[in-house]
Amino acid sequence: MGLKPMAELGTRFGGTVLRKMGMAAFLIVPLAACSPADTVDDLARIDTAQGSQENIGSLTAVIQRTPNDPEAYNIRGAALGRAGRYREALEDFNKAIQLDPRSARAYANRALIYRRMGDNANAVNDYTQAISINPNYDTAYIGRGEIYRLNGRTQEAFQDFERAIQLDTTDPRAYLRRGLLYQASNQHQYAIEDFATAISLSPDQPYGYNGRGVSYLALGDTENAFTDFNTAIRLDENLAESWANQALVYEQQGDKAKAARSYSRALQLDANYEPAREGLARTKA
Missing domain, CATH: 1.25.40.10 (Tetratricopeptide repeat domain)
Incomplete structure (x- = not known):
């Protein structure tokens, strides 16, 4: 930008x-x-190859083996987000939060997807929730701060x-x-x-x-x-x-x-x- x-x-x-x-x-x-x-964020830190169809397929296989592992959904959600498949990424982060409501990382990841979809209100809510779970989570402060900055707050x-x-x-x-x-x-x-x-x-x-x-x-x-x-x-x-x-x-x-x-x-x-x-x-x- x-x-x-x-x-x-x-x-x-x-x-x-x-x-x-x-x-x-x-x-x-x-x-x-x-x-x-948008130069550096959680999804961008994933290697480009991790957003490939091949890698997403491998992550899907992991989820099939361990369907109750919230981190598996978190990782696949990040890869889907890296590939621009935001709706599917959102579903994975929703599932990760359902399985582990105390996952600050899942909230921060979902916030980034909301932001990329133009839903800043939900993004701020999720960053705030991540901070309430982990008050020392620097990524959540930076993500929320950038939304505030771009909106004149x-x-x-x-x-x-x-x-x-x-x-x-x-x-x-x-x-x-x-x-x-x-x-x-x-x-x-x-x-x-x-x-x-x-x-x-x-x-x-x-x-x-x-x-x-x-x-x-x-x-x-x-x-x-x-x-x-x-x-x-x-x-x-x-x-x-x-x-x-x-x-x-x-x-x-x-x-x-x-x-x-x-x-x-x-x-x-x-x-x-x-x-x-x-x-x-x-x-x-």
Whole structure:
């Protein structure tokens, strides 16, 4: 998902008071960046092959042998979700919860399926249930926080990401998303710190580099921004946001020809990416 003009806020590690800002002090930043909404989640951590028909068939055989094992349904449900077979995945997680109503993981997995089906209300309910079963379940806080973030419930989102971080999560999503909240409130130094932590936890993913580059650019550090955007492109050359971010640097440097090429590349990858469309119009003009 492309992060377009950003309008959210955050607080700092371990704190509950917003730093030097009120709830209305949102900054609209006209920069392109990538929101890591679906870059890493429980289902995505399953190897692609595990969502194959062959593997799902093997998991079905396991369930036939052990029909009362909730974990068997949990595992097959995750594989079905990885394959995009959401209705069937939902049935498996329902069965896992029926067999083990105290399975926080099953609730969190079902929440992710609800979210992918566009049912955010049930997703939030399931994440909340998972947290009530296991108050130290970082995945549930991160999943619920992202729904809050994308729906403008900024303070609740921040509190969930903060809680996951206080639990010493090693999941980069918590830092990526808290970084986005800092970034949107013009607290770029704190955003840079969070993006750097996310990068250290997942150095082969482009999202932390894109986010950190946007904050560097907002602070006038064009050199570091350009390095981060280029690294993001090297890691995944098929991400439109990275090319649009690179184009922003070229545009700021006055090189409209290179900027236009990068914006064009972004549009080739995502014809609906509005920051690239607007940037190309500016540089072509």
